[in-house]
Structure formats: C-alpha cells, structure tokens
Amino acid sequence: MSGLTLKGLRKAYGAAQVIKGVDLEILPEEFVVFVGPSGCGKSTLLRMIAGLESISGGDLFIGGRRVNDVDASQRGIAMVFQSYALYPHMTVRENMGFALKFAGASKTEITAKVDAAAAILGLGALMDRKPRDLSGGQRQRVAIGRAIVREPQVFLFDEPLSNLDAELRVHMRIEIARLHQDLKATIIYVTHDQIEAMTLADKIVVLREGRVEQTGSPLKLYDDPDNIFVAGFIGSPKMNFLSARVQGGRLVLPELADQSLPLPALQQALPEGAQVTLGLRPDVFKRGGSASLSLTIEIVEQLGGETFAYARVGGSAQIMTIAVEDGRALRPGQALVASFDPARALLFDTDGQRLR
Amino acid sequence: MKNPLALIGSLLAQAALWIAAFISVFPFYWMIVGATNTANDITSGKASFGTHLVENTTKFFTTIDAPRVFGNSFLVSILGTILTLAVTSLAGYGFEIFRSRTRDQIFAGLLLLLSIPFAALIVPLFMMFSRAGLMNTYAGIMLPGIAAIFMIFYFRQNTKSFPHELRDAALLDGLKEWQIFLYIYIPVMRSTYAAAMIIVFMTSWNAYLWPLMVVQTNEMKTITLQLASLASAYTPDYGLIMIANVLATLPTVLVFFLLQRRFVEGMLGSVK
Numbered sequence: 001m002s003g004l005t006l007k008g009l010r011k012a013y014g015a016a017q018v019i020k021g022v023d024l025e026i027l028p029e030e031f032v033v034f035v036g037p038s039g040c041g042k043s044t045l046l047r048m049i050a051g052l053e054s055i056s057g058g059d060l061f062i063g064g065r066r067v068n069d070v071d072a073s074q075r076g077i078a079m080v081f082q083s084y085a086l087y088p089h090m091t092v093r094e095n096m097g098f099a100l101k102f103a104g105a106s107k108t109e110i111t112a113k114v115d116a117a118a119a120i121l122g123l124g125a126l127m128d129r130k131p132r133d134l135s136g137g138q139r140q141r142v143a144i145g146r147a148i149v150r151e152p153q154v155f156l157f158d159e160p161l162s163n164l165d166a167e168l169r170v171h172m173r174i175e176i177a178r179l180h181q182d183l184k185a186t187i188i189y190v191t192h193d194q195i196e197a198m199t200l201a202d203k204i205v206v207l208r209e210g211r212v213e214q215t216g217s218p219l220k221l222y223d224d225p226d227n228i229f230v231a232g233f234i235g236s237p238k239m240n241f242l243s244a245r246v247q248g249g250r251l252v253l254p255e256l257a258d259q260s261l262p263l264p265a266l267q268q269a270l271p272e273g274a275q276v277t278l279g280l281r282p283d284v285f286k287r288g289g290s291a292s293l294s295l296t297i298e299i300v301e302q303l304g305g306e307t308f309a310y311a312r313v314g315g316s317a318q319i320m321t322i323a324v325e326d327g328r329a330l331r332p333g334q335a336l337v338a339s340f341d342p343a344r345a346l347l348f349d350t351d352g353q354r355l356r
Numbered sequence: 357m358k359n360p361l362a363l364i365g366s367l368l369a370q371a372a373l374w375i376a377a378f379i380s381v382f383p384f385y386w387m388i389v390g391a392t393n394t395a396n397d398i399t400s401g402k403a404s405f406g407t408h409l410v411e412n413t414t415k416f417f418t419t420i421d422a423p424r425v426f427g428n429s430f431l432v433s434i435l436g437t438i439l440t441l442a443v444t445s446l447a448g449y450g451f452e453i454f455r456s457r458t459r460d461q462i463f464a465g466l467l468l469l470l471s472i473p474f475a476a477l478i479v480p481l482f483m484m485f486s487r488a489g490l491m492n493t494y495a496g497i498m499l500p501g502i503a504a505i506f507m508i509f510y511f512r513q514n515t516k517s518f519p520h521e522l523r524d525a526a527l528l529d530g531l532k533e534w535q536i537f538l539y540i541y542i543p544v545m546r547s548t549y550a551a552a553m554i555i556v557f558m559t560s561w562n563a564y565l566w567p568l569m570v571v572q573t574n575e576m577k578t579i580t581l582q583l584a585s586l587a588s589a590y591t592p593d594y595g596l597i598m599i600a601n602v603l604a605t606l607p608t609v610l611v612f613f614l615l616q617r618r619f620v621e622g623m624l625g626s627v628k
Contacts, residue, residue: 052524073530085521089543099529 001186002063002076002153003028004049010057011044011210018044020210021058026188026203031180033197034190035233036207042190043158045207049188050079050156063153073099078147079156082163084139086131086146092118093127096146117148120182121175137168144179157189161196173199194234198222206230222281228352231279237308237321239279239346246274253278253293255318261291264345267356276355279346282308282323289341295320300330311336387605390598398594412599419596420582421574422603428494429561429579430607436498436560441552443502448511449541453523463512466505474565482569492572500566501559507552514548514622550615551622558608579604 004026011019019041026032034042047053049060051072060067067075086095096117097110105113118124121141131139140160147155157176161169177200180187191197197204198218206213206221206229214226218234225231231239244251250260261278263270270276295311298319307327312319322338324330347355390398391413393406416422451463481500490496518541526536542549564580571577577585583604586597612619 047524050524050528052527071530072527077528079525079528081521081525083519083521085519085525087522087525087540087544089546102530102535 001028001184003030003186004063004154004188005061006049006058007061008058009045009048009055009060011041011048011053012056018210019048019056022207022210022212024205024212024215026186028186029184031187031189031200031202032205033201033203034188034205034207035192035194035197036213037233038192039209040207041210042192042207046079046156046158046188046190049154050077051075076153077156078150078152078154079158080140080143080147080160082159084131084143084163086139086142088131091128091130092123092134092142092145095131095142096149099146099150113149113151114145117145120148120179121145136164137172140164140172141175144176148179148183153186155185155187157187159191160189161191161193169196176200194236198234204234206233225346226354228277228279228348228354231346231348231354235281237282237323239281240320241348242278242280242318242320244276244278244347246270246272246276248272251276251278255316256293256295256313257316259293259313261293261345262342264342264347266347270347270355275350277348277350277352279348280320280340281344282321284340284344285322285338286325287341288339289344290339291342291345292337292339293320295322295336295338297330297332297334297336300327300332302328309336311338387598387601390594391602393595393598395592395594395596398598408595409599412595415593415596416599416603420586420600424575425577425579425582428576429604432494432497432563432567432578433557433560433607435494436501437553437556439498439502440504440507440556440560441549444504444507445511445542445545445549445552446537447503447508448513448515449518449537451508451512452515452518453520467509470505470509478565478569481566485570491570492576493570494576496570497563497567497576497578498560501556501563504556504559507556510552510555511548514545518545547618547621549622550618554612554615554619557611561608 004024006022006024006026009019009022009024010017022045034045036042044053048055049062051067051070055068062075062077087098090098093114096114100110100113114127118127121144123138123141123145126134126138126142131142134142140163143160160176161172164172173196176187176189179185180200189196189200201218203215204218204221205215208229214221214230216224221230221234225234228241232241242253242255244253244261246252246263247260249263251263252258252260293313295313297309297311299310301308301310307324307330309322309324309327309330310319311322320338322336324336330336349355386403389403389405392409393402394408394411397406397408451459477500485491485496485499490499522540522544523536526540531539562580563578564584567578567581568584571581579600583597583600586592586600
C-alpha cells in the first residue's frame with residue numbers, strides 16, 4: 001500500500017477557484033476522511049486524486065510517483081461511487097472482473113481474484129445476478145468488491161453510504177472499517193456525515209471553500225479544534241457558541257444576562273474588554289465542575305441512554321444544548337444549573353481562530 | 357340511472373373516436389382488400405375481398421424487378437440506419453458528456469437548422485452531389501440523411517439519463533473514450549437505439565423526394581420510387597399498385613413489431 005502527498009494542489013474552472021492550494025500527507029495504510037459542508041470541494045479533490053478531474057496547479061504523488069498527468073487507470077487507485085456506478089448490463093461477476101479483463105488478465109486469474117473478493121464480502125450467491133436485481137446494500141458491496149479486485153494502492157470512497165437507509169449505513173460503516181483492518185489499505189473517504197468521519201478515520205481532513213481548515217485524528221479535532229469552523233463542524237450535537245467579554249479576570253456573557261465565568265487558563269493574557277467567543281460542547285456539562293450557568297429549560301430530548309436539554313436565559317435568543325447525566329426527571333420550564341469544568345471551555349478570537 | 361347529459365356526452369365522444377379510428381384504419385383496409393381485386397373492381401368502389409390476389413402478385417413479380425428494387429431499398433435503409441445511428445448517437449453523446457464554452461451555442465444553431473424545410477435544401481444539395489459525382493449512387497441516396505439533426509437532439513436528450521459515474525468508473529477501469537462508447541454506452545442505451553432504429557429505418561425506407569432527385573436509372577430505383585412510377589402510368593393498374601403497397605409496407609411493420617417493446621422503453625427514457 002502506498003501513501004500520497006498533495007503539494008499546493010489547485011483546481012480552477014475558468015476564473016472560479018475550487019481547490020485553493022491543498023497540502024496534505026497521507027501515510028500508507030491510513031484511513032483518511034475528507035469532511036466539509038456541500039460545495040467545500042471534497043469530492044472535487046477526490047476526483048483530482050482519482051484522475052477524473054485535471055489538476056490546475058501543484059503536485060500529486062502516489063507512492064512517491066508524480067501522477068499529475070497519469071491516466072486514471074494507471075494511478076493504482078480504485079473508486080467506489082455514491083451511486084455505485086455498476087454496469088447495468090453486466091452480471092456481478094462481469095462487473096467485478098471488467099477492469100482485469102480490460103487489462104488483459106487471463107480467465108483463471110480473473111476468476112480467482114473475483115472469487116476471493118466475493119468471499120471477503122459474502123457475495124458468493126449473487127455472482128450471476130444483474131445489478132438491478134440487488135438491494136442497495138448488495139450493490140454497494142459489489143462496488144467495493146469491484147475495487148478490491150483491482151488490488152489498488154489506494155481506495156477512494158465518494159460518499160458511499162449516502163444512498164443507503166440509516167440501519168444499513170451503520171452496518172456498512174462497520175463493514176468498511178473491518179475491510180480496512182483486513183486489507184491494510186490506504187483509504188480516502190469523502191463524506192458530509194461527521195459520524196462516519198469520527199468513527200472511521202485515522203485522520204480527518206476538514207475542508208471549507210477549497211482549503212484545508214485542519215487535519216488530525218478525530219479526537220484531536222473534537223478536543224482541540226484550531227478554529228470556530230472546525231469546532232462547530234465536528235461533534236453532534238453542535239458545540240454551543242457564546243459571545244463573551246473579558247472583564248475583571250472573568251468572562252462576562254451578555255447573551256446570558258451578563259452571567260460570568262472564571263477565565264479558562266490560557267498561554268496568552270487577554271486584555272481587559274477583549275471580545276471573544278466561548279465554545280462549550282454539550283457534553284462538558286455531563287461531568288460538572290467549578291463553573292456554572294443558570295438557565296431555564298425549554299425543550300427536553302430523551303434518547304433513552306442520554307438526555308439533551310435545550311435551555312436559555314429569560315427572553316434571550318441564545319439557546320444552549322446541554323447534555324445531562326441522569327436527566328429523565330427534567331421537564332420544560334424547570335430551572336437548570338449547568339455546571340462544567342472551565343478548563344474544558346474553548347475560546348476563539350473575533351476572526352474565529354482558537355485562543356490557546 | 358346515469359345522468360342523461362353525461363350519457364349523451366359519452367356517446368358523442370365514442371362516435372368521434374369511432375370516426376377517427378375509421379379514417380385512420382380504412383386506407384389500410386382498402387389497400388389490403390384492393391390487393392385482392394382487379395383495377396376495375398377498385399375504381400368501381402368495391403370494398404370487400406376479391407379473388408385476384410395471386411394474379412396481382414404474379415403481375416407484380418413479372419412486371420417489376422422486385423429483387424432489384426427491394427434490394428436497393430434494403431441496402432440504403434439498413435446501411436443508412438446503421439450510419440445514421442452511429443453518427444447521431446456519437447454526436448448526442450459528445451454534446452452531452454463533454455463540456456465546452458460553445459457547446460450550447462453550437463447545439464442551438466443545429467436546432468435552428470431544423471426549421472429549414474428539406475425542399476429548400478434540394479437545389480444546393482443537388483448541385484453539391486452532382487459536382488461530387490454522387491448522383492445515381494447509393495452513397496448519394498443515403499448521405500444527406502445521415503447527420504439527422506433531430507436524431508442528434510434525441511440522443512442528446514436521452515444521454516442526459518446516462519449516469520456520468522458509469523463513464524468515470526469505466527475510465528478508472530482503463531477504457532478509452534471509444535471503448536466506453538462501445539462497451540458501456542451502447543449496451544446501456546439499447547432501448548434508445550431501438551426506438552431510434554425504428555424511426556430512422558422507417559424514414560429512409562419511405563424516403564421519396566431526395567431519392568427521386570438522385571436516382572436516374574431503373575437499376576437504382578427504391579421501392580418508393582417504383583410505387584410512384586406505377587401510379588403515374590398512363591392507365592394505372594390499381595390491383596398491382598395495391599399489392600405493391602402491401603409488400604412495401606411489410607418490412608417497416610416487421611421492424612416495428614420486432615422492436616416494439618424496446619421502442620416504448622426508449623421513448624420513455626432508457627436507463628432504469
């Protein structure tokens with residue numbers, strides 16, 4: 001398995017810059033997930049790696065070889081598409097063996113490789129069916145099988161689970177994770193679903209408007225985001241953001257009736273009167289701590305295992321999401337003192353950059 | 357009891373439909389009946405089956421060089437259909453799959469050409485073809501129809517339902533563009549091709565005006581030209597004309613019934 005190196009990769013359609021210089025190192029056998037809102041360029045970047053979109057600038061190396069001008073089929077990659085892209089007029093077996101047949105492999109070799117891939121994915125009984133006779137999950141497995149047969153250096157997945165229903169999505173997610181362990185493959189996976197990103201990735205790449213916002217392990221991005229965008233994008237339910245003012249060594253929260261909190265410990269000193277944004281994940285309230293906010297519950301969501309309370313202060317517009325340990329007795333209208341450890345609060349400057 | 361007004365309305369609608377059906381079906385009926393009657397029976401208005409089918413058929417095969425005219429018609433229709441489908445489907449694929457800044461302008465220009473009646477093109481086409489030495493040749497009969505703009509439009513519209521990801525997958529599988537067209541596009545779009553085949557085959561089988569211009573000898577005559585010359589004889593033999601019409605209609609009927617199911621699929625959009 002090979003790694004990839006992206007150096008200043010750019011893509012422009014006429015005057016419109018879609019990918020604005022992406023630098024990225026992907027290690028062999030690493031599972032990398034590109035996430036970002038729609039239109040952030042994650043699929044375009046994947047298609048550039050695949051060779052389906054031309055590269056306007058920068059360099060792309062796969063396994064140390066510069067492949068900017070190498071044909072898609074010669075890059076040692078295989079791709080699984082959102083719509084599966086199975087050839088409708090061919091059987092499962094023909095679909096899976098098609099690339100090998102075109103590469104001039106012998107019949108026995110094709111049969112052996114296709115059967116091996118089919119065994120990994122449990123496709124044995126479906127080999128003579130056409131794609132139209134398969135369910136969505138089966139089609140996606142065939143698409144993955146077609147990729148495995150090619151024994152690529154790198155697997156590319158373009159939102160592969162988006163067309164499946166919720167239950168099947170969870171099932172296929174586990175299957176893809178297992179496949180990664182078994183094949184020891186380098187995988188680049190595009191999704192807008194951050195649960196897929198968090199659960200599958202060794203490394204998440206958060207993209208916005210054609211730029212990399214941050215790369216890192218899922219927990220690194222969750223615990224230590226570089227900016228307000230990453231903080232808000234990673235994690236569900238979303239992080240709470242409150243505007244705050246530094247005053248007398250404390251943080252004053254005008255949106256919560258000027259309640260104040262102790263200032264989290266930072267390496268830099270914040271000047272008196274500085275405007276900042278306070279970020280609090282809903283789950284920091286689960287464990288309690290020395291800081292607290294007094295709120296009134298508006299809506300309670302009982303998920304069985306956990307409880308989320310949506311609460312605010314008086315008539316303020318700012319509504320907070322609070323994860324509550326043992327919250328089964330909570331009712332709308334009740335007062336809630338949400339306490340947390342101030343060390344777990346994140347601060348961002350007015351440009352949205354993290355203050356450390 | 358039913359509302360009497362609704363009953364009258366429904367009866368009127370029924371009557372109108374019956375009249376319309378009669379108007380469309382009667383000529384076929386008369387053609388078939390006419391093939392079994394003599395010219396005198398037909399001109400006197402006889403509309404029931406007669407006993408002269410064998411006589412008319414024999415006359416057809418003795419007075420007309422049937423293998424020649426049918427051979428000519430089959431040759432220009434089959435070859436013309438294959439060439440037309442090849443050219444127009446490639447064009448439709450290209451227009452839909454490849455992006456370029458001028459693509460839509462060129463396509464709009466092509467559609468604009470559709471509004472020019474063929475009759476207006478006959479004189480320039482005639483001069484072009486005679487200078488190119490293509491008069492009285494099979495190529496001369498077929499060529500003007502091959503880049504049929506309507507069929508390009510038809511293929512482009514249908515290509516919109518061809519999933520681009522199939523092309524991406526094929527590129528990754530190592531296919532060149534022409535291989536994608538041949539091994540993926542054509543099989544996936546076969547219903548579209550079947551519908552197009554019926555339309556194009558019928559059009560070239562029934563073509564009259566242009567072959568009339570190009571064809572100058574009896575050896576090159578197609579069946580439609582032969583029918584016309586039968587009808588323009590000094591004393592037209594209607595029994596002969598009718599049997600000739602029946603025989604000339606058979607191939608198109610056959611093609612339609614063979615491809616009927618695909619024709620409907622193709623017209624509804626081919627990729628599921």
